[in-house]
Amino acid sequence: MKSLFEYTDYRQYLADYYRFKKAVTAGFSHRVFLRKAGMSGPNFLKNVIDGKKNLSADSTKKFAAACGLSAKESEYFSCLVQYNQARTLQEKQKYFVALSGFSRHSTIQKIRADQFEYLSHWYNLAIREYIHSHRFLNDYKSLVKAIIPGITPRQAKKSVKLLLDLGLIRLGHDGFYEVSERIISTGSDINGIAARNLHKSMMEISCRVMDWTPAEKQYLRTITGSFSDEAFGRIKLELDNTRKRILDIISQDGGTPGKVHSIGMQLLPLERTPRKRGRPS
Secondary structure, three states, X not given: OXXXXXXXXHHHHHHHHHHHHHHHOOOOOHHHHHHHOOOOOOOHHHHHHOOOOOOOHHHHHHHHHHOOOOHHHHHHHHHHHHHHHOOOHHHHHHHHHHHHOOHHHOHHHHHHHHHHHHHHOHHHHHHHHHHHHOOEOOOHHHHHHHOOOOOOHHHHHHHHHHHHHOOOEEEOOOOOEEEOXXXXXXXXXXXXXXXXXXXXXXXXXXXXXXXXXXXXXXXXXXOOOOXXXXXXXXXXXXXXXXXXXXXXXXXXXXXXXXXXXXXXXXXXXXXXXXXOOOOOO
């Protein structure tokens, strides 16, 4: 079976491990595995694999020992358990970053780390679009000068290398970089974590850019309203449809590529949901 470091779901790893051991070891069973882990009962392993039970810190160590994992593998397995069982996006990001630290052990982890890096910084997307609309080949002075609200040469060079590593840009026949047709395809875990970071940074950057650009080069509109959950769902759908129509306009644009722009759409609550209070006893 494949290396533990290739897995992003510890339950899938346990399922594959069990099937592998069952195929090569006579008499292997759920009960035998749990006995090796110093635990009793025939169903706990199956319930964990099926997502009906979670692993505690103690049972994680016991499962790692039962699988015969090395110290480094046990560390990765523990981190993977915490990542998969994280309840908040902040927790999930913390353990995702920790998992990315094992990239030297796995090509998949290296790719995941690179994809996370790409989606987590606004200027990676801006530089890719800059390359799409300009003849660029290592002229970092012009690149840094063009991108607002401002990036460092180090960030620019690191971003271009990342884009090359991910295959999002390539060297064209004319000797300049060009945008490839490749699309970042990641699991929902990466998208969920990185997208939150991206949206936060884009909001912060937008506030700074507004002060740097003339009013006629901006389009700013704000709606503040009070509405039901049903209306919230309808508005989300309308914004999503608008986003798709805008993407169609961009993809069908036959004119000469111009400046890089950012289009932001936010639908955010400005009021906390009140907690339900029970009657006093």
